Amino acid sequence: MSDYSSEEDSASEWVMYKDKPEWADIKPIPQDEGPNPIICIAYSDKYKDVNDYLRALLHKNEISERALGLTKEAIYLNPANYTVWQYRRQLLKALNQDLQQELIFINDIIQSTSKNYQVWHHRQVIVELMKDGSKEKPFTEEIIAIDAKHYHAWQHRQWAMKEFGLWDDELSYVEKLLEDDIRNNSAWNQRYFVVKHTTGFSDPEIMKREIKYTLDAIAKAAHNESPWSYLRGLLGAKLGDEAVVKFCKELLKSGCISPHLMAFLVDVAEEEMESQPAARPALLQEAARLLDDLANEHDTIRRNYYEFIGQNLKAKYGSPGATGDCPS
Amino acid sequence: MEADAFAADSNMSTDAAPPYPWSGTLAEVHQPVEAAVCHQALPIKDVQLTPNLPTKLLLDKHRDYIVDYGTKKDDYEYAMAEHLRMNGIYWGLTVMDLMGQVNRLSREEILDFVQQCFHSDCGGFGASVGHDPHLLYTLSAIQILAIYDALDLINTDKVVSYIQSLQKDDGSFSGDKWGEIDTRFSFCAMNCLALLKRLDAIDVDKAVQYIMSCMNFDGGFGRRPGSETHSGQVYCCLGALSIAGKLHLVDADLLGWWLSERQLPSGGLNGRPEKMPDVCYSWWVLTSLKILGRLHWIDKESLVKFILACQDEETGGFSDRPGDMPDPFHTLFGIAGLSLLGDPDIQPVNPVFCMPQHVISRLHISHQLL
Numbered sequence: 298m299s300d301y302s303s304e305e306d307s308a309s310e311w312v313m314y315k316d317k318p319e320w321a322d323i324k325p326i327p328q329d330e331g332p333n334p335i336i337c338i339a340y341s342d343k344y345k346d347v348n349d350y351l352r353a354l355l356h357k358n359e360i361s362e363r364a365l366g367l368t369k370e371a372i373y374l375n376p377a378n379y380t381v382w383q384y385r386r387q388l389l390k391a392l393n394q395d396l397q398q399e400l401i402f403i404n405d406i407i408q409s410t411s412k413n414y415q416v417w418h419h420r421q422v423i424v425e426l427m428k429d430g431s432k433e434k435p436f437t438e439e440i441i442a443i444d445a446k447h448y449h450a451w452q453h454r455q456w457a458m459k460e461f462g463l464w465d466d467e468l469s470y471v472e473k474l475l476e477d478d479i480r481n482n483s484a485w486n487q488r489y490f491v492v493k494h495t496t497g498f499s500d501p502e503i504m505k506r507e508i509k510y511t512l513d514a515i516a517k518a519a520h521n522e523s524p525w526s527y528l529r530g531l532l533g534a535k536l537g538d539e540a541v542v543k544f545c546k547e548l549l550k551s552g553c554i555s556p557h558l559m560a561f562l563v564d565v566a567e568e569e570m571e572s573q574p575a576a577r578p579a580l581l582q583e584a585a586r587l588l589d590d591l592a593n594e595h596d597t598i599r600r601n602y603y604e605f606i607g608q609n610l611k612a613k614y615g616s617p618g619a620t621g622d623c624p625s
Numbered sequence: 626m627e628a629d630a631f632a633a634d635s636n637m638s639t640d641a642a643p644p645y646p647w648s649g650t651l652a653e654v655h656q657p658v659e660a661a662v663c664h665q666a667l668p669i670k671d672v673q674l675t676p677n678l679p680t681k682l683l684l685d686k687h688r689d690y691i692v693d694y695g696t697k698k699d700d701y702e703y704a705m706a707e708h709l710r711m712n713g714i715y716w717g718l719t720v721m722d723l724m725g726q727v728n729r730l731s732r733e734e735i736l737d738f739v740q741q742c743f744h745s746d747c748g749g750f751g752a753s754v755g756h757d758p759h760l761l762y763t764l765s766a767i768q769i770l771a772i773y774d775a776l777d778l779i780n781t782d783k784v785v786s787y788i789q790s791l792q793k794d795d796g797s798f799s800g801d802k803w804g805e806i807d808t809r810f811s812f813c814a815m816n817c818l819a820l821l822k823r824l825d826a827i828d829v830d831k832a833v834q835y836i837m838s839c840m841n842f843d844g845g846f847g848r849r850p851g852s853e854t855h856s857g858q859v860y861c862c863l864g865a866l867s868i869a870g871k872l873h874l875v876d877a878d879l880l881g882w883w884l885s886e887r888q889l890p891s892g893g894l895n896g897r898p899e900k901m902p903d904v905c906y907s908w909w910v911l912t913s914l915k916i917l918g919r920l921h922w923i924d925k926e927s928l929v930k931f932i933l934a935c936q937d938e939e940t941g942g943f944s945d946r947p948g949d950m951p952d953p954f955h956t957l958f959g960i961a962g963l964s965l966l967g968d969p970d971i972q973p974v975n976p977v978f979c980m981p982q983h984v985i986s987r988l989h990i991s992h993q994l995l
Contacts, residue, residue: 328707344705352755378708380757383803418805446897448848448855455851482898486853489842493851522886522898529879530842560882598892602885602922 311343314350319363325349326356347371355384360391369402376406382415386422396427404436411440417449421456430461438470445474446483455490467491479514485523489530498531507531512544519548519555528561536561537568556596559587563606570614577614584610670901671889678934678947682963684724684970687956690941691717692729694953710753711742713953715765718772720957722981723964723972727772736775739766743779748787749801759801760791764813771820772984785823788814795838796831797849807848808839812861815868816978819990824868833871836862844879856887856896860909863916867977867992872916877995881919884910892927893946903945904935904955907962908979915965915976918995925966932959 314320327349347370354364368385371378389399400423406416424430433454440450457463468491474484496503508531514524532538545562548555566584570577585607592603695717697703706713714735721727742751742762749758750766763784770776791798791814798810811832818824838850839862845854846862859880866872887894887910893902894910907928914920934947935955942951943959957979964974973982977992 355755375705375708379759379801380708380751380755383757383801386803414805418803421805422803446900448853452848452852455849459851480899483853486841486847486851490851526843526883526898598888598890598924598927599885599922601924602882605922 326352433457525557686941711762711765716957748783760813796835885922892931905958908958
């Protein structure tokens with residue numbers, strides 16, 4: 298491949314573009330820092346050399362294999378330079394390059410700078426051109442194995458799954474990740490994503506399975522924010538599912554002081570106050586006690602939040618004859 | 626400013642940062658704090674604030690830090706940041722204005738630079754001279770011009786048509802002609818058009834629809850439909866909805882609760898569950914709560930303490946976490962966070978536009994807050 302890469306060039310063998318005879322026809326363009334004369338810029342010589350030639354090629358919009366090679370050097374030096382990626386895509390298309398090779402190059406860049414937006418977008422464009430998403434799940438799994446909450450990797454995986462219909466086995470993959478780390482919020486998000494796009498949540502059996510899975514997770518670590526969010530997402534506008542409420546009350550009785558548990562029970566109590574006016578005084582008292590414990594003992598950093606909720610509940614349901622319809 | 630164009634630094638086990646690049650290097654300062662748990666003792670990811678860290682706001686140092694940063698043009702670091710220079714100028718200019726010394730930066734030099742980055746053929750701005758146009762830099766350029774009351778220097782009709790051209794059929798926006806889609810870009814587009822008073826140029830209803838399609842089960846927002854909720858994206862989406870006057874579409878209590886859950890025992894805020902706290906979330910989380918009218922839900926005192934602890938006493942500037950290298954990006958978001966928290970020595974910041982309030986007031990730009 299003419300698209301020589303920099304790993305082949307050890308530091309000692311590096312030859313500046315300005316010293317390469319095959320580049321003698323190009324007049325490098327130094328960086329223009331604007332109209333005001335500015336101190337000479339002491340970039341590394343290699344960085345300056347590569348980018349001066351790159352500017353020159355961009356200027357004449359040269360379509361050539363040597364240009365492709367130069368973009369690779371420039372990307373190694375600074376993968377965040379989005380203009381280089383755009384030029385490279387243009388070259389890849391125009392020169393009809395082997396895109397499998399490009400994927401290998403992308404792997405290499407992602408290994409060294411995985412939080413870079415450009416390289417992930419580049420991968421998406423290349424995979425779209427290849428119309429082959431078969432490598433994307435194994436690829437993102439490698440990244441996720443290193444950083445389980447890697448936003449770009451998850452984003453890319455979701456894109457590939459939708460684009461190529463790669464839904465099989467995803468739920469078991471997510472479950473494996475959650476076995477490793479039940480607090481992995483990205484995996485919880487992915488669980489929602491998979492269920493939503495495959496079975497959906499409307500089947501009561503699916504709902505039952507999801508609720509059970511979530512409650513089991515909560516039983517393992519009641520302070521874990523993620524399953525509580527997931528549970529609220531599952532239940533939607535009606536938190537007071539019988540099995541869920543029973544589970545929560547037992548958990549509380551067992552002495553668990555998770556703020557998520559207590560806050561959830563406050564919200565359940567509010568629902569009940571709305572639907573059972575006769576029970577309001579007792580429910581309000583129960584909610585007030587939970588909020589009080591949260592604010593003063595178990596989650597003091599969010600005291601203002603709990604006090605605010607408590608005042609609202611009191612205003613709404615506290616006075617005799619309060620209708621509940623008219624929040625303050 | 627170590628730099629990855631729009632995003633997280635490669636060393637950072639943290640998140641993408643909308644709509645402005647992440648920057649800053651760090652060695653993870655991870656000192657687990659034991660938390661009370663009932664069934665299983667697990668440490669919370671957080672930092673511990675030690676007594677030697679700064680507790681007073683060092684405004685003079687920060688002013689000098691920003692002024693000096695712009696003059697150190699012979700640094701390798703400065704060169705490496707070329708691809709996000711326009712963002713950098715917006716950060717520096719905004720924070721200098723918030724610190725009351727905007728005149729120490731060269732208006733003439735900055736406006737020259739901005740004009741040189743304008744692509745008069747398409748109407749977008751690049752990050753630097755000779756760089757391709759992108760919405761991220763177009764927004765920063767318009768913000769800079771708005772701060773200087775110099776929008777008449779460029780052909781704004783062209784800018785409007787550039788932004789218009791980036792809206793897709795589903796209402797989303799791509800960042801440039803290459804098609805990457807992200808709710809950050811929806812916010813950039815709407816923010817820019819609000820500053821130019823030309824929101825009529827795009828299909829606002831569809832833009833709102835797309836943003837709402839990115840809402841998650843926890844009430845928050847991600848980059849695209851189905852992507853995990855992330856505080857930075859939450860800010861972008863709320864900002865866009867605020868500009869469109871559609872905040873009623875959000876479940877403010879559910880999202881407000883998720884946002885207040887971002888506060889850790891150290892007082893700092895993180896961007897997602899189980900992530901480390903970082904000064905830039907003092908902006909993204911805090912201003913999201915402000916937009917939702919729920920700023921008082923978090924503990925102000927301990928957050929102020931965390932932000933102040935991230936100052937560099939020697940060089941000036943703020944870093945992501947105590948003890949790391951400062952950079953202009955975290956310096957803006959540290960100062961802007963303190964402004965939202967009501968620090969009397971800092972100018973008021975506008976929560977939606979992240980610009981000095983006096984600029985937004987001068988331009989009579991409307992937006993919604995709950």
